[in-house]
C-alpha cells in the first residue's frame with residue numbers, strides 16, 4: 001500500500017467549521033477517492049501554520065520521526081484549493097520546494113467532499 005503524508009492549512013483547520021482535518025482527507029485516503037488513485041496509508045498529517053515558514057522543516061521532522069519516506073505528499077484541498085487563497089504561500093512554489101527538498105512528488109488536493 002502506498003504511503004502518503006498530508007499537509008493541511010492550520011489556519012483553516014483551527015478556525016473553519018467542517019474542517020477537512022476531521023475526516024474528509026482521511027476518508028478519501030482510506031477509500032481511494034478524490035485525489036487518491038487507490039487506498040493509501042496516511043503516515044503523517046502536518047499542519048501548516050501562518051506564515052508558513054516552518055513548513056518544510058516540520059515535514060522533514062515528520063518524515064524523520066516516523067522513519068517512513070512517503071510515496072507522495074498531498075497538500076489538502078483546503079490548502080491547495082483555498083478561495084480566497086493563502087496570503088502567504090504560493091502553492092506551486094511551495095510544492096516545488098517540497099519536491100526538491102524531499103524527492104517526493106506533491107499532489108494538489110485530497111478530496112472533493114462537500
Ligand code: SF4
Pocket residue numbers: 008009010011012048049050051052079086087088089
Ligand atoms: S500560511 Fe497559508 S496555508 Fe499555511 S496556515 Fe497560513 S493560511 Fe494556511
